[in-house]
Amino acid sequence: MASYKVMVKDVIRKADVLLEVVDARFPDETRNSEVEAEIVRAKKPFIIVMSKCDLVSQETLEKKKSLLSKIAPVVFISSKERFGTTMLRHRILELANIKDRDILVGSLGYPNTGKSSVINGVVGRHRTSTSSISGHTKGVQLVNAGSRIKFIDTPGVIPFDEHDEYIQGMLGIKDATHLKDPIGVALKIIEKMCAENRTALEAFYKVTIESQDSYDVLELIGRQANCLKKKGEVDDTRVGIRIVNDWQRGLLLV
Structure with a gap:
């Protein structure tokens, strides 16, 4: 954990602009307050990049943007839809305001938030490998994005403690x-899903949700999906694994 702290401080010290890459489906949970505080102490500009925005409804995105914009500029990115990378490039150039040398951009965030995919989108060519397997970026890499922008790509930053x-x-x-x-x-x-897009959850699993709590909904999905034990009881573990898999594969729109 100490090595992560050292790495983060070093990236913040070297970078002209920082990107905090968060998952658009739950940006608050994937922000790192300690990293943000470190950036503020260093008096460096930063951008909150909301990746995987294709998995979130436009209405939800705008609500989240209005809140996060009070902290830092927000840019939506979808690597799948190739959306938002030109805007991100413009925001980087605008915030850095450097004319006589390349701009160093530090990329920070949790594993699997899509940092390398965001960089590839801005670069426009496949210069840094990406993977859905967490921890794929093993060490800090410098990636030339053209137009005087160079990215400092880092392994996922695990929140301290x-x-x-x-x-x-x-x-x-x-x-x-x-x-x-x-x-x-x-x-x-x-x-x-029930709080933010219940209709999508109902449509995906072909169920009707009324006033049930989350466990009742899990049981409802299990019965509809025929995830049952021999005596006709819902196999909660099997249903749970199925729902987690569907979420991780990007099949559930928030």
């Missing part, structure tokens, strides 16, 4: 089969 399996499951840092509590992660996903 935090080991939350629910976040790891929702981010896809751990797949469903490696979670100690896949049911608990599935319930968190159901809670979030």
